[in-house]
Amino acid sequence: MVGAFADHLRRDRRRSIHTVRAYVATAERLLDFLRDHQGGEPNLKALGLADLRAFLAARRGDGIGNASTARELSAVRTFLGFAGIEAPRLRGPKVKKGVPRPVSPAEAIALAEDVAEQREGWTGARDLAVLLLLYGSGLRIGEAMGLTGAALPLGGTLTVTGKRNKTRVVPLLPQVRQAIEAYVAACPYPPATEQPLFRGARGGPLEPSQVRRAVRRARGRLGLSERTTPHALRHSFATHLLGRGVDLRSLQELLGHASLSSTQIYTAVDAAHLMDVYRNAHPRA
Known part of the structure; x- marks a missing residue:
């Protein structure tokens, strides 16, 4: 069973x-x-x-x-x-939803550049492209690792396969597109339609654990919070767009959330950021 x-x-x-x-x-x-x-x-x-x-x-x-x-x-x-059995009615425990901790745009770029600088040759270009993609397009790390050579040549958007095999179209900023193209040009393994876009040192698929480990080391060097992870770059993407006036429905589509309630958490993030700015800047705060 x-x-x-x-x-x-x-x-x-x-x-x-x-x-x-x-x-x-x-x-x-x-x-x-x-x-x-x-x-x-x-x-x-x-x-x-x-x-x-x-x-x-x-x-x-x-x-x-x-x-x-x-x-x-x-x-x-x-x-x-x-199994065809009705579960006994039992209310689950209350779970307090944590508010995601975004990083600033400057910190996101510094993180990506620091990780890339620790690598030699084409792998540095690869790591820079991956991290800029997570921040610039709001991808989950698994979605980035799931991209194949079929995504090439790149345009202004990128089709991504997310949870439950649902596809969505995300924007591809010129800076992100240039970083990916620079990696592809430097990579010794020719891109193939059925092969992963992001390769490991030996040509196999790049593992998410490698990216997480590199970010963990970089945040120590840069003095960033322990919550600065590859997924935090996705949170930052959402928070910064919301702060610039993007509506929740559009943000939901960009993030690939099945429910709007998952997206609404970012309204709390934006309000918390606003209060931090107020406390730090207002003379009577």
Whole structure:
């Protein structure tokens, strides 16, 4: 059943590999728990409210917090729904949504340039192109790594495949386009339609972990916050556009959010930034 559940998530629900891995792990944990809790082969149809509470309490005992508990409950509901069983009604824990921490435009550029300067040859041009793309077009790092040579030649926009295989069109600033073209020209591996656009040193796909590691080192050298990550560049893209008057619906499309509520968090970011400016600049603040 767990294997069929994984196939269902991948094929029918078009979930990412990370979501599939997490939901399958939850399903396996639930079944293991029920073997001990029910004293035999797990019976999902007999799962009641008290059993579900006991499972979540056991997970709490493992040290998970509210956000992880809420994700665990969501995964259980999805698994039970796949099995044709109505999940017991249980309200999940309240999860306080954190406000993303953007970096300033100057910090974003300095970060990209610092990372590039630590590399020799074409890999420096590659890292500069990747980080400028994340900030200039608001891509998730997985979306950038998923680009192939089919994106070439570049124009004023870029078609990106995001979560659940949904495609969207994002703007490509001239500076970003020039950085990508400079990388492609310097890269020793010729671009191919079916091959990754961004290559590792040996020609394979560039791993997101390599980019995250390079950013982590650069932020230490530049004295930036620990929250300065590749994903923070996407937050900065959204926050800076909102500050320049872009409406939420347009921003939602650019970011590839399925729900407007995911985009609305940036209104809090922009308000928080405005208050910081006020406190620092107003003589009576």
